Amino acid sequence: MNKLLTALLGLSSGLLVSVLFFSDVGRQNARASTPDGELASAAQKVYVPHGKKDEYYLFSSGGHSGQLFVYGVPSMRQIRIVPVFSQDAATGYGFDDASKKMMGGYTWGDFHHPAISETAGDYDGQFLFANDVANNRIAAVDLSLFHTTDILKMPNMGGPHAAVFVTPNTEYIVAPTRFARPLGDEYAPLDKYKEKYKGVVTMIQFDRAKKKLNLAYQIVLPPWSYDLSDAGKKMSDGWVVMTTYNTEFATTNLEINASQKDRDYIVMVNWKKLEQEVAAGKANTVNGVKMIDPRDVQGAIYAIPVAKSPHGVDVTPDGTRFVASGKLAPLMTVFSFQKAFDAIAKKDFVANEFGIPVLKYESVMEREVDPPGALGPLHTQFDDRGNAFNTMFISSEVVKWKLDTGEVIDRQPVFYSPGHATAAEGDTAAPDGTYLITGNKIAKDSFLGVGPSHPESLDLFDISGDKMQHLMSVPIPPEPHYSQMVKADKIKPKLIYDKDETRPDSVWKADDARIERKGSEVHVYGVAMRSKFIFDAKAERKDSFTVRQGDRVFLHITNIDLDQDITHGLEVMDYNLNFEIQPGQTSTLSFTADKSGVFPIYCTNFCSALHQEMSGHLLVQPK
Ligand code: RUQ
Numbered sequence: 001m002n003k004l005l006t007a008l009l010g011l012s013s014g015l016l017v018s019v020l021f022f023s024d025v026g027r028q029n030a031r032a033s034t035p036d037g038e039l040a041s042a043a044q045k046v047y048v049p050h051g052k053k054d055e056y057y058l059f060s061s062g063g064h065s066g067q068l069f070v071y072g073v074p075s076m077r078q079i080r081i082v083p084v085f086s087q088d089a090a091t092g093y094g095f096d097d098a099s100k101k102m103m104g105g106y107t108w109g110d111f112h113h114p115a116i117s118e119t120a121g122d123y124d125g126q127f128l129f130a131n132d133v134a135n136n137r138i139a140a141v142d143l144s145l146f147h148t149t150d151i152l153k154m155p156n157m158g159g160p161h162a163a164v165f166v167t168p169n170t171e172y173i174v175a176p177t178r179f180a181r182p183l184g185d186e187y188a189p190l191d192k193y194k195e196k197y198k199g200v201v202t203m204i205q206f207d208r209a210k211k212k213l214n215l216a217y218q219i220v221l222p223p224w225s226y227d228l229s230d231a232g233k234k235m236s237d238g239w240v241v242m243t244t245y246n247t248e249f250a251t252t253n254l255e256i257n258a259s260q261k262d263r264d265y266i267v268m269v270n271w272k273k274l275e276q277e278v279a280a281g282k283a284n285t286v287n288g289v290k291m292i293d294p295r296d297v298q299g300a301i302y303a304i305p306v307a308k309s310p311h312g313v314d315v316t317p318d319g320t321r322f323v324a325s326g327k328l329a330p331l332m333t334v335f336s337f338q339k340a341f342d343a344i345a346k347k348d349f350v351a352n353e354f355g356i357p358v359l360k361y362e363s364v365m366e367r368e369v370d371p372p373g374a375l376g377p378l379h380t381q382f383d384d385r386g387n388a389f390n391t392m393f394i395s396s397e398v399v400k401w402k403l404d405t406g407e408v409i410d411r412q413p414v415f416y417s418p419g420h421a422t423a424a425e426g427d428t429a430a431p432d433g434t435y436l437i438t439g440n441k442i443a444k445d446s447f448l449g450v451g452p453s454h455p456e457s458l459d460l461f462d463i464s465g466d467k468m469q470h471l472m473s474v475p476i477p478p479e480p481h482y483s484q485m486v487k488a489d490k491i492k493p494k495l496i497y498d499k500d501e502t503r504p505d506s507v508w509k510a511d512d513a514r515i516e517r518k519g520s521e522v523h524v525y526g527v528a529m530r531s532k533f534i535f536d537a538k539a540e541r542k543d544s545f546t547v548r549q550g551d552r553v554f555l556h557i558t559n560i561d562l563d564q565d566i567t568h569g570l571e572v573m574d575y576n577l578n579f580e581i582q583p584g585q586t587s588t589l590s591f592t593a594d595k596s597g598v599f600p601i602y603c604t605n606f607c608s609a610l611h612q613e614m615s616g617h618l619l620v621q622p623k
């Protein structure tokens with residue numbers, strides 16, 4: 001165990017590198033000698049000819065790129081990149097006024113776990129939620145437009161890593177924090193960690209009609225680190241489970257100091273009960289947010305000991321159990337909700353931590369699954385036939401095992417070091433059992449070299465048979481933390497933006513394009529159409545306009561080409577500005593014309609045979 005610990009801890013140490021390398025040489029040879037028949041079968045399964053479409057969408061987190069990557073499965077073709085937390089010149093996201101405001105002054109985010117909105121425990125395909133671990137934000141993406149519609153900044157948080165997980169009817173989006181911090185941006189020295197620092201869980205509601213995220217309430221918890229969480233379903237609907245580490249309260253050198261104890265905790269929270277308590281006025285208001293303290297509520301928050309430094313926790317599709325994986329213990333632990341409920345009823349508690357009753361491990365645990373030689377279990381996924389799939393980071397494999405018995409059925413190598421896995425419809429109450437994709441942290445020799453840093457990768461498996469079949473590996477930009485795979489027909493993309501005649505700032509007829517001056521503000525209500533800009537319908541040169549140096553310029557541009565895929569872009573030369581206007585969309589870009597001179601404007605998105613002619617001028621008269 002100590003050796004394992006050292007190996008795990010010394011990610012950069014020669015020991016781990018050699019362990020990985022040694023096992024991977026065998027891997028590469030085994031792969032090179034895959035029989036031709038098997039290769040042909042794999043190739044056939046991933047080939048989606050022109051005219052046909054993929055069966056699933058894969059929505060993968062973009063990690064510190066701050067973006068959402070959209071793939072088709074089984075072809076594994078990347079279809080789209082949707083900017084969520086980071087500026088994106090291609091779409092003008094973070095350049096136009098609305099998205100810039102939404103980003104709240106940040107230019108990037110660290111997006112870990114996408115979650116598709118659910119209805120009755122099933123992905124409904126309407127929205128996708130994302131977390132930004134670095135800047136304490138949650139975003140909502142409209143899956144009919146593939147556009148981020150709202151970003152919510154959460155106070156009192158220290159990195160919502162264990163987010164986002166939605167409850168079965170998207171009643172709540174749950175965001176537990178990774179780092180404990182003093183509440184309300186207060187200062188407190190690290191010596192006061194145990195008293196002054198708090199771990200906080202934010203409960204967020206989403207208004208589908210307004211496409212807006214709202215802070216519902218927060219739960220103040222001990223200063224442990226919350227790693228992953230999942231929502232109960234069916235018999236466990238109303239509960240949320242989350243893993244913790246650093247129950248040692250270490251404030252330095254965590255790799256050693258936060259790995260001392262043999263057990264950390266799973267925290268179980270009854271959000272339905274807490275909702276009632278909040279409605280009944282049991283929450284205090286702390287820094288403007290309703291906050292629940294476990295000491296003030298009974299019967300809603302419990303802790304269960306779990307093998308040290310657990311990582312993933314995943315609720316089974318039928319909602320009866322949850323599986324926790326141990327980074328530092330080479331095993332998966334199956335816990336039973338029923339056993340937990342029974343233990344709670346019997347008040348079978350062994351301790352109380354910060355007002356949280358601690359249940360007895362043996363009373364809640366159903367079984368430990370410990371496949372020989374399988375090291376570094378991180379996450380669990382499920383199929384429709386009672387099987388679980390676990391990623392093994394250190395031994396680079398997927399282990400398939402039976403939930404009811406713990407029997408290991410199959411083990412397949414992964415190239416290499418998988419973090420999460422994603423099963424088709426995997427987080428729903430009814431997974432499909434067709435495909436599994438691992439999000440790999442290390443690509444090594446898999447692709448053509450691109451310098452010292454290699455891409456991350458995804459491995460696709462066919463899991464419809466008893467044995468898993470490795471179909472292909474594809475590169476992916478950083479960082480495929482987690483993804484969700486949803487049936488393609490559940491996503492209903494719009495071909496053009498809804499034309500709303502009452503939308504402010506829109507101009508629907510070329511003849512209505514106009515310029516209005518209000519003091520030093522110049523508002524251009526213009527249109528983009530094949531193949532011209534019209535900024536001022538009354539002007540001699542309709543595609544040019546003149547302002548004075550120092551004016552604040554607002555470009556309100558409507559794309560009146562209501563045809564699919566006719567997107568226009570607009571750059572302002574030397575002003576470092578570009579944005580995109582999709583069919584039927586109105587977008588506003590504002591800037592101060594602080595440089596005098598003549599600045600060509602052109603369409604940046606290839607839109608017609610005369611796209612090159614789609615241009616004009618901004619003239620800035622010197623002061
Ligand atoms: S975590 S590799 Cu950020 Cu989802 Cu487990």
Ligand code: CUA
Pocket residue numbers: 529530531567568569603604605606607608611612614
């Ligand atoms: Cu419009 Cu190119």
